[in-house]
Amino acid sequence: MFSFTGLWAKMNRKNDRPGTVQGAFDAIPIFLGYYTTSIAFGLLAINSGLSSFQAVLFSMTNLTGAAQFLAINLISAGSAMGEIVTSVAMLNMRYFMMSASLAKKLGLHSIFSKILVPAAVTDEVFSVISFREGKTGTDYIFGLQSVSWLGWVTGTITGVTAGNLLPKTLQQAVAIALFALFVALLVPEVKRSTLALVLALSSGALNSFLHYVFHIPPGWSIVISMTATAGIGGFFIHRMIPVKAGRRQE
Amino acid sequence: MNEITLIIIICAFANYALRATPFWIKSRDMEGTYTSKVLELMPITALGALILPGIFTTYPDAPMAGIAGLAAAAIVAWFRGGLILPVTASIAAAWMALNF
Numbered sequence: 111m112f113s114f115t116g117l118w119a120k121m122n123r124k125n126d127r128p129g130t131v132q133g134a135f136d137a138i139p140i141f142l143g144y145y146t147t148s149i150a151f152g153l154l155a156i157n158s159g160l161s162s163f164q165a166v167l168f169s170m171t172n173l174t175g176a177a178q179f180l181a182i183n184l185i186s187a188g189s190a191m192g193e194i195v196t197s198v199a200m201l202n203m204r205y206f207m208m209s210a211s212l213a214k215k216l217g218l219h220s221i222f223s224k225i226l227v228p229a230a231v232t233d234e235v236f237s238v239i240s241f242r243e244g245k246t247g248t249d250y251i252f253g254l255q256s257v258s259w260l261g262w263v264t265g266t267i268t269g270v271t272a273g274n275l276l277p278k279t280l281q282q283a284v285a286i287a288l289f290a291l292f293v294a295l296l297v298p299e300v301k302r303s304t305l306a307l308v309l310a311l312s313s314g315a316l317n318s319f320l321h322y323v324f325h326i327p328p329g330w331s332i333v334i335s336m337t338a339t340a341g342i343g344g345f346f347i348h349r350m351i352p353v354k355a356g357r358r359q360e
Numbered sequence: 361m362n363e364i365t366l367i368i369i370i371c372a373f374a375n376y377a378l379r380a381t382p383f384w385i386k387s388r389d390m391e392g393t394y395t396s397k398v399l400e401l402m403p404i405t406a407l408g409a410l411i412l413p414g415i416f417t418t419y420p421d422a423p424m425a426g427i428a429g430l431a432a433a434a435i436v437a438w439f440r441g442g443l444i445l446p447v448t449a450s451i452a453a454a455w456m457a458l459n460f
Contacts, residue, residue, distance in 0.1 A: 139442075139444075143442075143443045143444045146447065147443075147447060159364070161364075164362070164364050164368060167365070167368055168368045168371075171369070172368070173375075176410060177371070181367070185364060185367065191366070191370070194367055195367065195371055195374055198374060198375070199374045199375075199378065201410075202374075202375055202378050203378065203399065203402055204402060204406070205375065205378045205379045206378045206379070206381065206382060206399075207400070208379075209378070209379045209381070209383060210382035212382075213382045224383045224384065227383065228376065228379040228383050229376060229379065229380075231379045234443075279455060279459055280451075282419070282425075282454075283425070283429075283451050283452075283454040283455035283458055285418055286418070286425070286429035286430075286433075286450050286454040287447050287450065287451055288410075289410075289411055289414065289415050289418070289426070289433070289450070290429060290430075290433035290446055290447040290450030290451070291443060291446075292410050293430060293433040293450070294436075294437040294442070294443045294446035296404070296407045296411070297434055297437035297438050297441075297446075298437070298441065299404055301438065309404050309405050309408065310404055310405065310408030310411070311408060312408065313405035313406070313407075313408030313409045313412075314409055314411055314412025316409070317408070317409040317412055318413040321413050322413065331409075332406070332409045335405070335408070335409040336402055336405040336408075336409045337402070337405075339401075339405040339408070339409075340398045340399075340401040340402045340404075341398055343398075343401050343405070344394060344397040344398035344400075344401055345394070347397055347401070348394045348397045
């Protein structure tokens with residue numbers, strides 16, 4: 111007979127070879143986070159001039175939180191295509207490093223999995239796989255990624271269809287979700303090392319300076335600020351102290 | 361094709377390329393190099409540039425809403441962690457600041 115508590119216990123047991131169901135189960139917190147955040151995305155996308163189809167297509171094919179918000183921001187500001195694509199790519203440069211780390215950890219051999227697994231490498235998926243102890247197979251990863259993807263896409267659909275049912279002030283308030291997400295990602299880094307706070311503040315200060323004093327378009331000023339600050343910070347850290355600041359260093 | 365649709369498709373290819381390339385290339389050992397340090401710091405410096413000054417330009421008429429939302433997210437993230445709770449608290453704080 112089906113027993114929910116039995117299933118729960120089974121799901122929570124860290125078995126040697128976790129399968130698709132275990133992966134899907136582990137993705138529940140990601141699903142919730144993505145669903146709520148992408149409602150905001152769907153809503154803002156419509157406000158930025160995207161059609162419902164474009165908003166959902168964006169989430170289905172890109173699956174990238176911050177960069178999608180950045181892109182619709184730039185689209186509504188009337189930025190050039192090259193500026194938008196470059197900003198998105200620069201912002202997502204971290205995926206390259208995450209994939210490099212995952213490729214090393216997983217050692218995939220089949221062409222099928224080498225094509226599919228990279229499609230849904232996100233900050234959260236990467237973290238869950240990286241911090242999971244023991245062997246992690248592609249079955250597990252597909253379960254984790256499918257549910258994460260579903261959360262992002264269904265949330266976007268909810269945002270574009272029911273989002274405008276929300277009161278005007280609530281719609282405005284939801285615009286803060288993006289910044290809240292960034293802050294929530296930054297805080298654990300700051301708790302771990304003051305250096306993260308110094309770097310983030312320096313980068314933010316430089317970006318504010320470029321924005322208010324030189325009126326550089328946001329896409330470019332973000333790219334310049336993040337690269338320059340990391341470049342200068344990396345120089346000092348590389349030369350002086352072997353500090354491990356990145357969350358990938360765990 | 362609509363220009364926005366084209367942007368979305370190009371972004372999709374760019375993102376996929378970034379994610380897929382490391383799975384197909386033989387990774388050179390970058391451990392301890394300057395480049396690896398810079399790439400390691402990039403997520404943090406990106407967050408800083410994404411928060412400032414954007415938080416102030418989002419609500420040009422009500423900067424307090426941005427500050428309240430930022431503070432709520434930081435406090436909840438510090439004491440409780442996670443992503444869902446800080447985001448919800450932040451929306452609530454910004455909403456209250458916009459209304460009162």
